[in-house]
Amino acid sequence: MKCLSCQASYESRDSGTCKECYEEANETEEDRKREIEDLKAKVAFLRFWSPFDPQHLSRPNGPCFTDVVLVASSDDGSSSGPPVPVPAHKAVLISRSPVFKAMLENEMEESRSGTIKIGDVSYDALRTFVNYMYTAEACLDEQMAYDLLVLAEKYQVKHLKAYCEKFFVSKLNWENSMLSYAIAHQHNAKLMLDAALSVITDNMDKLTKREEYAELVEKDPRLIVEIYEAYLSKQVNTAAHKDSSMKS
Amino acid sequence: MKCLSCQASYESRDSGTCKECYEEANETEEDRKREIEDLKAKVAFLRFWSPFDPQHLSRPNGPCFTDVVLVASSDDGSSSGPPVPVPAHKAVLISRSPVFKAMLENEMEESRSGTIKIGDVSYDALRTFVNYMYTAEACLDEQMAYDLLVLAEKYQVKHLKAYCEKFFVSKLNWENSMLSYAIAHQHNAKLMLDAALSVITDNMDKLTKREEYAELVEKDPRLIVEIYEAYLSKQVNTAAHKDSSMKS
Incomplete structure (x- = not known):
């Protein structure tokens, strides 16, 4: 017999599916491919360019209507000079994290001042954390995955937590x-x-x-x-x- | 021979694939299923609750940090009373539409006043249009699909345009x-x-x-x-x- 998929001849003990199942599976595969394409387009549409997007970095004075800044504050005082603030949109933060939601909606200190202090974190990790909330993407190594796992746990960003866990499992x-x-x-x-x-x-x-x-x-x-x-x-x-x- | 998929016996003229291809296809299918799950989770994460989300409607006075309103203005003056404004975030509008981006970033009238007038459109269509930019979802009938197609074309929201086209093609x-x-x-x-x-x-x-x-x-x-x-x-x-x- 000749395999309809790889076109090679095979013996009856090596047989896989009947023709009907082969055709059905082929159709299902086409459907799934189409679904994947649709979902990818949806992700691309819903993804934000974040305030650190190259599009914005190329014109750093262009407005991006941010209304809050996050500041990394290391408790050990090791950093030199004042910390660099990470700009963001309240609307994005509250939509991704129930902790930020509670913080910003309830007129707490952070909401009034427009500044959220994040303890025990490097500027790089904080920036990557905020960027993830815009794009659902991050470039990870072990240290970054650990830092983000801690932040994701603290601010209850479940999707990011799962993302870091998958990285650790793969390693x-x-x-x-x-x-x-x-x-x-x-x-x-x-x-x-x-x-x-x-x-x-x-x-x-x-x-x-x-x-x-x-x-x-x-x-x-x-x-x-x-x-x-x-x-x-x-x-x-x-x-x-x-x-x-x-x-x- | 027995089909490995449907378990029924079949004649050699009805044979589909060899065993190896069957197993490979099965693995590919598992991979695709996993990819679909991952993408769905990403969409759920990236989707915004919009200012009309039930979560917000239930507490209409809760802040959602909108910084612009859109107003439907019918040229025929048929509406009674002043038009109801649709609140939104500049950051969302400029990230979904190059037309809104140019309008809001270049300090035009709309950016200064915080009000964008949208001509020749019903309140319902405008609301559905804005909601789509937060969620990538809309409930369509022929009229709504037509209204959204026009808006999507005017404001260059490609993803919405494709969404409306697919609806028309399906009908x-x-x-x-x-x-x-x-x-x-x-x-x-x-x-x-x-x-x-x-x-x-x-x-x-x-x-x-x-x-x-x-x-x-x-x-x-x-x-x-x-x-x-x-x-x-x-x-x-x-x-x-x-x-x-x-x-x-």
Whole structure:
């Protein structure tokens, strides 16, 4: 027989679908492609150019009708000179974050002064954070993903939090799994937590030899207990699965 | 053989794909589904609640930091009482429409006064137009689609124009094809124009009997010429296609 997709001949034991299902799948694929194109166009339409957009940087004095500034304030006083303010629109902030919404709608100090101080954050991280609220995009490395995860958690920007978690999960390996696990725990990052736990429980034989193991036992033993609990539950599940497949 | 998709048995003449292609297609489908989910989440994140959002209507005095109003002004003076202003954010308008961008950034009358007059439009259409710029969504019927198409063309909101065109194309039939064709022509709606022309040239035998035909010959004969040109080019193409398939 000849495969309608790759055009190669194949034996009957290598057969996949019947013609009808092949044609149906093809149609579905076309529909999905069209849906993806439509959604991409929608994203492009809804995305804002933010106040840092190249379009605006090229004419820095052009108005962009911002009505609030965010200021990074490091508590350690390490920065030299006054902090550079990040301009933004109240309408954007309140639409992306329930925390900013409460802050700006309820005539708190920040709303009156038009200045929001953000503690313990670098200018770069703050700028990237604000830019994300306009564009739903950010260029991440480990440090930036961590900084944004903290900000996303603090200001309840769920979409950004998921974005950072996905970045960490894509970089996950045995070497960084314990650190990722601890970070995920600290910031309620469920997706990242489950992925890190899965890597750790796949390597239980090496667990106790790791430096971070001894550190965590000392500093936060509950986290270690949770690893053992996850491992145990995995073992029980695997056993049950084996058992049921032997019976069937 | 048994189809891996529908599980039914089939004869070799009804075979579709080999197993490898089936599995590959399945993986691609999973990827596409995930991409669609991601894009939908992005759209939900980037979408604004507009100043008419139920969330705001429920607390009409809550601030939403609008800095401009749009006013529908019918030239025929048929409306009773002063027009109801539609509040909006300059930042949203300039990010969705190059016309509003030029108007508001260049310190024109509209920017100084904070009021933009929109001529020849009903309050409902204006409100739906502004709402679309926040949400990329609108509930359409023929009249609303027409009003929005005109506004989208005037203010160069391409995404909305495509949205209206798709609506008209979805409703297209022989009965409304001549009207759709004329509208598409008047507003440079390429997608709608091609679709309408295709319906018309499929029914050329009935064309001259239509009332609109005589009207158009009288009012704008160039449009009728274009129909004949499209028909001729279709015939030539069909002949060339038949010719080449007979040779092969």
